[in-house]
Amino acid sequence: MGERESEQFEAVLQYLKEARGFDFTGYKRTSLARRVRRRMGQVGVADFPDYVDLLQVSSDEFDALFNTILINVTGFFRDPDAWAYLAEEVVPALLAERGPEDPVRVWSAGCASGQEAYSLAMLLADALGPDRFRQRVKIYATDVDEEALAQARQASYAAAEVEGVDEDRLHRYFEQQGQRHVFRKDLRRSVIFGRNDLVQDAPISRIDLLVCRNTLMYFNAETQSMVLNRFHFALAPRGLLFLGKAEMLLSHSRIFDPVDLKRRVFRRTPGNAAGLGGIGAQPVPVERVGEVGGLGELREHAFSASPVAQVVVTGEDIVALVNQQAEALFGLSPRDIGKPLRDLEVSYRPVELRGYVEQAKVDRRAIRIKDVQWTRAPGDPVWFEIHVNPLVHTDNGLLGVTIVFHDVTAARKLLDDLEHANRQLESAYEELQSTNEELETTNEELQSTVEELETTNEELQSTNEELETMNEELQSTNDELQAINDTLRERSAELDEVNDFMAAILSSVQAGIVVVDADLRVLVWNRGIEDLWGLRQDEAVGAHLLNLDIGLPVGELRSAVRTALSGEVEGGTLRIEAINRRGRGTTVRVVVSPLRAPAGGTNGAIIVMEAVGEG
Template identity: 70%
Template sequence: MTEPKETNGEFESVLAYLKESRGFDFTGYKRSSLMRRVRRRMSQIGIEGYNEYIDQLQVNSEEFVALFNTILINVTGFFRDPEAWEYLRDHVVPALLAERSPEEPIRVWSAGCAGGQEAYSLAMLFADAIGVDAFRQRVKIYATDVDDEALTQARHAAYTPAEVDGLSESQLEQYFELQGSRYCFRKDLRRSVIFGRNDLVQDAPISRIDLLVCRNTLMYFNAETQTKILERFHFALALKGLLFLGKAEMLLSHARIFEPLDLKRRVFRKAVNAPVSYNHFVSPGFPQRRTHDIAGLDELREHAFSASPVAQIVVTEDEVTALVNAQAEVAFGLSERDIGRPLRDLDVSYRPVALRAYVEQARMERRSLRIKDVEWRRAGETVWYEVHVNPLLGKEKKLLGVSVVFHDVSWARQLLTELEHTNRQLESAYEELQSTNEELETTNEELQSTVEELETTNEELQSTNEELETMNEELQSTNDELQTINDALRERSLDLDEVNEFLESVLTSIRAGIVVVDREMRVKAWNRGAEDLWGVRREEAEGTHLLNLDIGLPLTELRPAVRDALADAGYHTELLLDAINRRGRATSVRLHCGALRGADGESQGALLMMEEGQPPGPSR
């Protein structure tokens, strides 16, 4: 099912944003697979629309890395597709070596190298074929990719046991060193493998390549882009150069520029006299200036070139070092012995910057290039260069060579650094001054507020003082009143004591037993007559439930009479009960039971008066 036109337009906006913001041009990739991978990444982070995903890319720089890893895939391994690599070892490499002299250099290009396994597989292949020493002297392997993260991994050349699982024990022992838990490719052979970033669609190809390996990369591009890349590959290959593709890639429609050497293993040879145009990566150079015939001009040019205040190197069309001035000799340790040597054999070809790719680009595009912010550390100091790579054109715009000029911009860099540092200090000082000013304003406001609060507090304290004085007067008055009440209560207490003594003398004077109970039938009064009659002291009886006292009265006849007295304020009854007195003898007790009326006329308890009479006899 195809995406709607509006969605396709939004997807093209994503590709345009990637090209403008990061310089990655994916417009040549197959839309179906490209769109499928972008949608996969969007679903992983929960985003539905392409415009929303562009917003995510703008605010999250790490999302670029995740998206590129999803798009580029970077699936690789050592000697991937063993059958094809065996054919390369047994037939292609021996034939390539037979066509060249024993001293002739061999140039190999691994395009789309990913994590470097393919490049190091090529290194092992050639080292096995010609020996390690000859490999270091003759073979250069250029490994390129658009993924900077993959290139970093490839330069480290450190692989896990799972990543080297397909290699034999002899290969691991001969070409790898075990460091911790990782297998690292030999350093002396690693120097022959040069890694660099190269976009097959936009960047210039590497030239004079004997074997170009680009496996399972073309299949991601559309037909038009594949044609452009294959034309660049044709230009990059030397005479009788070989192209090694992946098993999913065919060149049936490009037979005019490549001839199949083994179609099953995807090995092709560069077709001779192929009608290919390279206008899309060749640009016109600069016009030459004519000079007058002046005596000693060559010597004058030589001294002027040598005395130039900037380091300069000139190479021929074949990248052979032709001229080196005095500044270049001092800066990069060159000498007259290096003149005539290939640029690739000099340290300056990759330090302080990988020059060869820029020299190739200047040669092919016939235009000047400028490389900024090149850092070079030497003798404990850091030097910054701006490198200019200029094609040198002769008559009829024929390429004579390339000039490389190293402009020392350390002073400008230092001034710029100092200026940035000063600006940061000024900004920091201004922010501190602004902050101090704000703090002073805040402090002033707080002081003003504190003064107002103190004035308010003073007024409140004055008012509180007045209130306290008023309260003090009121308390004094209340104290006087309490003293008066206390005196009255004391007098009343004396009166109550007299009443109590009077009541006590009355109860004591009555010889009959007197018992007073409250509404809960608890004993409130117990006179001496009751003590003599029942043998229970006053202290034991008062507060105890009447029916819980151990006396000789029959409870079954006593309980109804007391309850009736508690219920009826006008109740009074007289009973003659058989009982046991305190001496344990049977006796007859005359009981008068009546209600104890309160001021409200209600029964507040019961009053019992008991007199011991004749011994019990027949009831009447």
Template identity: 70%
Template sequence: MTEHQPPDEDFEEVLRYLKESRGFDFTGYKRASLMRRVRHRMSQVGIDSHTDYIDHLQVDPDEFNALFNTILINVTGFFRDPEAWDHLRDEVVSTMLAERGPDEPIRVWSAGCASGEEAYTLAMVLAEALGPERFRRRVKIYATDVDADALVQARQAVYAPRDLEGVPADLVTKYFEPHNGRLAFRKDLRRTVIFGRNDLVQDAPISRIDLLVCRNTLMYFNQETQAKILGRFHFALTPRGVLFLGKAEMLLSHGRLFDPVDLKRRIFRRANGAGAVASSFVAHAFLEDRRIDVGGLDQLREHAFSASPVAQVVVNAEDVLVLANRQAETVFGLGRQDVGRPLRDLDLSYRPVELRGYVAQVRAERRAVRVKEVSWQRPGGDQVWFEVNLNPLIGPDGGVIGISIVFHDVTATRRLLDDLEYANQQLESAYEELQSTNEELETTNEELQSTVEELETTNEELQSTNEELETMNEELQSTNDELQTINDTLRDRTRELDQVNDFLESILTSLRAGVIVLDTRMRVIAWNRGAEELWGVRRDEAEGEHLLNLDIGLPLEEVRPVVWQALADASFLTEIKLSAINRKGRDVVVRVVCGSLRSNAGEANGAILVMEESG
């Protein structure tokens, strides 16, 4: 069933029952994958009808847990998609730390954390960037999931060695400790990770988040529910907060909420000034009391201004350049000798944009001015685009004492917009050609219009298909994990059977007397070394053969009646002496003890012959 097909009312009744009886609302999940997982659980308990399955849930409360474990596929791992995590560590985390003060707290949210691997991956990345001591002092990681059983496992922070195959060996040594044959995340760092239950659809989001990681979770929800969750994420993030999604998830229709940082690796930044901000999600945050005495504040401000990754200059009330950070010096070729010069004498006053008119406007209107889409050809370099923000600096007396000019490099975004505009132009060109054709075919106008509308939604449909494929992949991975567990169990059972067989083999080998074990059809299933020594027939020649077909010196016609009695009577045991010829061709008298081979149920399922030469 696709998202556009009419719903199955019997299946919808199951969802309503789950919501009313247990408070789990799955109505926002994609129907195709949800129906597939419910059907899988129904087949496991041998039920075909949704109505019958509701009855089963009513009489068996334990079935809820089994169903939820089937629906909530907790496929996760440490450093899943390593390339994306490397980029997050090298680019995003380093920039996030540079934008914040040395003691400023860092709040991270791992939404849909499953059994905790993702949350502890974040802990390792940030601990490596900050060092363990500063990490414990500054970082709080909030890890949430709707699955209570998975959260219990996550809080324990204990994993099998194979779970850590994706973790570099040096990090395993540094952050994990041996624990009863398994590995536990370091207890002193584990306290920084706080686990709690949170339903992304119904519960309020956590606020003031700097980095929000939600990987391969949105793809389980339909478009309407995805939009609702993304609105909550937008509210949760700080103005410069970063959203890190899974490789199958793309924000095609939510550009007003998030700006792309790296589309390939699904990293986005919160778009400030977005229209739809859910201000009613959580209560007002507590304001931090910063009324403390900070030593060397001027020096810190100077270094922070200089180290900013965004080019910034400041002019005073007389339009004289008084400050320029390191990035501005690099981008616009400014030097220390330019500080103190009038803005009009600098190339910066007219390149990349005529600044003096905007500076005068800011001073006159006493409000910020933003200049968009400023194009500039770097000397000997590529064309770049800036967004220039001019902000008045107000003194204690209310007058304008200067103007801050910030140049945000939006080249990557502009190029993406150009690519999208080009693609749009191509679509418009194709549409115009279709329209010119439609003038001759007026009867097909409505069908062509419908086709154009479908083209506009093709990207979202393709994305939905990709998410569905990724969902199926995770279901297959979950099934593979179950098969791996079964395989491990079978391997253990095989090892135990091998040990038992070795033990029985050692008993038969240790007996000096000849021992023959027969099945119910008198075929040889065991032939020990004593029998080889007595009759000169090797084990591989005897096993599998009918006793009466063996060419040995024992008068088998005389043995056959007692064997039949042993096969017929589970309590039968007798001893006979027979004249025979041993492997050396000598006449001997052989003492033969014949008894029944009994099963655990006390039934005869074979016979045992014990033979030795009688003195």
């Protein structure tokens, strides 16, 4: 890029930092510019100022650009040989160095969509068992990409994404949900996801194993150095760093020692080069320009006035020098000079010194004793860091040993306060994570309830449609019934007309007419028969013919009626002597005919009576 184009590109990076808080200034410019140009080509923008304008008007473009820059290439157990070494050598050694109840803190920096963090969880669960894993292990998984972190928290992966997991682990650590595999929820609670920018944000502290694979290679040398110093601060003593194949740390050997260079596993050194070098080295002869008088007295006063408590013993462990701070702190006096160190209380309190003194003399190297606590009644406890340094002559002859007591109480208190604050922060973070998971669960339940309500609504809609259909059918049936009813009403009217017509005919006929059914019960009793016998219609209809109390000897009709009912003949004509309604004797001509049914057969008989003369 030219100078002008380079300035325009830096303006893009500055805008990203101000607008979204992403600081890409530590990334390698060539690869970073190549990825930004790739995104510009996808949206059809030619130069950097126009792309800044696009970012200002389109918030979605930020996410697309970050996804292009932050290439989240990851997978379960990526580089199987390195992960196998981690499982077989590194993790067992790490656990062996700690007590059975000690917590294990792991940091997956640049975790992307979570496969690396869950790979670590499976390794540690294999080594400890699920129950001990839940009790002891905390895995902090961080990234700058919020979208990738959201996917990681879901812990849901397609079949192609879990190809690196063997069948046994897939069965033990994942649950099948449709076409996806979801990491076990009880173990997932030990994996804490959060946003962390390795360049800007403070590192997590007291980490036993820090995994940052193929992330440093995107930074320039200066940013790499800064991030590695933060990693050194984050790791606990003897903490381990696991990098990717593209990262070597050859220029940072002063703060990390290689454990296995091929697999990119390194161990944190106890301190930096400036803090550890030169303590036990042989002094370099210095050419003096001139002599200074009174050096012996000057050295004696300088040693005595030193603000740090010091005791010097000879090669035979005889106390040679004690300064004022040591006298005040441990109750020593000039009378103790010349005594063997073993005869003084300071030799075993606050710590057993004689073994360290002997080791310093034999090894000809400095020894540092950390975290030494001493309680001086009735005051508060005091913390020391004791340095035991051999005093070696130019010909490597041993002159003696100096014992320096550094009071680190204030620093220790600060560390304790920091540790307490970190624990509180961790607890708050875990509570926040738990609350977030509960909210996610509640959201899922609400979503499920909404879906159920939608299903119920659809079912009610379907039921309503069915009821409308049934209502239409009922309405149609009602219309049909109404039509039938109208037809019946018309037929009834017609029948009434027929009945009235028949009644008129029966009333108009002068002869008496009786119609009986097959059981000889009277069906018709016309006006002519009423006049003949004096018995009203309502008294006769329904009665048995043979039970009628009239002047006609009805018993004589039985044979003729039976014959008509049989249908064998048309009945017959009889002349019967009877008594009419006036009490006079009369001769009655009786004609009996069968009542034919439309379909054939006989339903009853028709009896016609007519008076033919009075006696």
